[in-house]
Amino acid sequence: MPAELILALVALVLVLAALAFVMGLWTGQRRLHGRMDELHGSVTSLKGDVGTLPDRMAALTGQVQALDGQVSEIAEAPLVSRALEHPRRIALVLNPSKAGADTVRRKVAAAVQEAGLPELAVYETTVEDPGRQMARDAVADGADVVLTAGGDGTVRSVAEELAGTDATLGVIPLGTGNLLARNLRLPIDNLEACINTAIHGTRRDIDTIDLRAETTDGTTLRHTFLVIAGAGIDAEVMGDTRDDLKVKAGWLAYGEAGMRHLPGHRKEISISIDGGAPQRRKVRSVMIANCGELTAGVDFVPEARFDDGLLDVVMLSPRHVGDWIRIAAKTLTKSRGAIPVMETHQATRCRVVLHEPMIAQLDGDAIGELRSFDARVRPDTLRIQVPASDVPDSAAAPVMKPESVPEQHA
Numbered sequence: 400m401p402a403e404l405i406l407a408l409v410a411l412v413l414v415l416a417a418l419a420f421v422m423g424l425w426t427g428q429r430r431l432h433g434r435m436d437e438l439h440g441s442v443t444s445l446k447g448d449v450g451t452l453p454d455r456m457a458a459l460t461g462q463v464q465a466l467d468g469q470v471s472e473i474a475e476a477p478l479v480s481r482a483l484e485h486p487r488r489i490a491l492v493l494n495p496s497k498a499g500a501d502t503v504r505r506k507v508a509a510a511v512q513e514a515g516l517p518e519l520a521v522y523e524t525t526v527e528d529p530g531r532q533m534a535r536d537a538v539a540d541g542a543d544v545v546l547t548a549g550g551d552g553t554v555r556s557v558a559e560e561l562a563g564t565d566a567t568l569g570v571i572p573l574g575t576g577n578l579l580a581r582n583l584r585l586p587i588d589n590l591e592a593c594i595n596t597a598i599h600g601t602r603r604d605i606d607t608i609d610l611r612a613e614t615t616d617g618t619t620l621r622h623t624f625l626v627i628a629g630a631g632i633d634a635e636v637m638g639d640t641r642d643d644l645k646v647k648a649g650w651l652a653y654g655e656a657g658m659r660h661l662p663g664h665r666k667e668i669s670i671s672i673d674g675g676a677p678q679r680r681k682v683r684s685v686m687i688a689n690c691g692e693l694t695a696g697v698d699f700v701p702e703a704r705f706d707d708g709l710l711d712v713v714m715l716s717p718r719h720v721g722d723w724i725r726i727a728a729k730t731l732t733k734s735r736g737a738i739p740v741m742e743t744h745q746a747t748r749c750r751v752v753l754h755e756p757m758i759a760q761l762d763g764d765a766i767g768e769l770r771s772f773d774a775r776v777r778p779d780t781l782r783i784q785v786p787a788s789d790v791p792d793s794a795a796a797p798v799m800k801p802e803s804v805p806e807q808h809a
Contacts, residue, residue, distance in 0.1 A: 427625040490520040490542035492533045494549030497573040530556035550574025559623040567782040570596030578626040600784035605705040612772035624761045631684030634760035667754040684715045687774045708778035714743040
């Protein structure tokens with residue numbers, strides 16, 4: 400093959416290769432420009448998105464804040480807040496001798512299970528111990544709320560152990576007087592409502608009163624009470640009320656005992672208020688009240704409040720039936736006017752020396768004859784469950800009328 404033809408073929412191949420290279424280069428450049436245009440569009444779009452980002456963030460922040468407010472409102476709602484703060488464990492201190500004790504045990508266990516709480520722990524009182532050791536055991540076993548089902552003696556004994564602790568007391572009244580339950584405005588005729596209040600009610604701090612007393616045999620007694628303690632005719636009536644009549648007539652049995660003890664003579668005492676000089680009085684009864692409502696809705700000491708940091712001293716000094724009528728009229732009409740035969744004082748401490756021994760009582764339970772006693776208030780030392788009056792649509796806690804809600808201390 401001639402050399403010229405070979406050179407021509409080589410030249411042709413080189414030309415074709417160069418054309419292919421140029422074409423490839425041109426095509427790649429076109430594609431690159433297309434990709435660059437696409438990238439430029441994406442960057443422009445991204446710049447637009449970045450420009451709107453502050454507004455979008457502001458809108459999202461507003462939505463988050465609105466949602467946080469809604470969650471806060473829900474969490475602060477009475478029923479929900481109580482659910483979020485629900486006690487970890489509930490115990491029941493039960494007086495098995497009271498009528499309806501088995502029913503209470505069953506209904507409380509069912510209510511605790513329905514609330515999704517651990518199994519109810521039950522501690523039964525005995526004749527020797529109306530509830531103090533049982534309350535100690537319940538707290539030691541981890542109870543956050545200790546329910547007490549029994550009379551005023553059981554309530555007082557359990558409260559004596561819970562005062563000053565973080566545990567909360569719930570009251571299920573099964574007694575005759577049910578003094579604390581009345582002052583708390585519990586629906587004492589509605590067992591289910593009382594159970595619901597004891598489990599789901601609103602927590603409230605109330606005062607307790609410590610009492611140190613000297614008996615006629617020289618023994619020193621130390622107790623805590625919640626409602627009223629006294630020496631004289633009130634203790635005589637409490638100690639002499641017939642049990643069989645209480646079963647048949649309820650609180651009316653106290654009236655029968657009161658009529659029997661109405662005759663009598665006044666006894667001399669010396670009383671010191673808040674460390675002041677002792678004053679002599681002749682009385683039929685001297686009482687220290689933390690709250691003032693007694694049975695049958697009688698507001699015996701209208702000024703008494705169990706969250707005011709004060710105790711109320713009441714001295715009765717009637718000499719005849721006419722004086723008793725004056726005391727009864729003042730009490731029943733809830734008059735705040737003073738009468739000579741019913742002297743009242745408010746204080747934080749009171750000491751009484753009985754020149755003649757007098758029978759005494761604590762929240763309705765007789766504690767024997769005393770020669771002297773010293774009472775001091777302990778403000779806000781007991782947490783207790785009260786009706787959730789601020790939840791009108793609550794099925795879990797009973798609705799209370801505004802006029803029946805315990806007054807809050809300003």
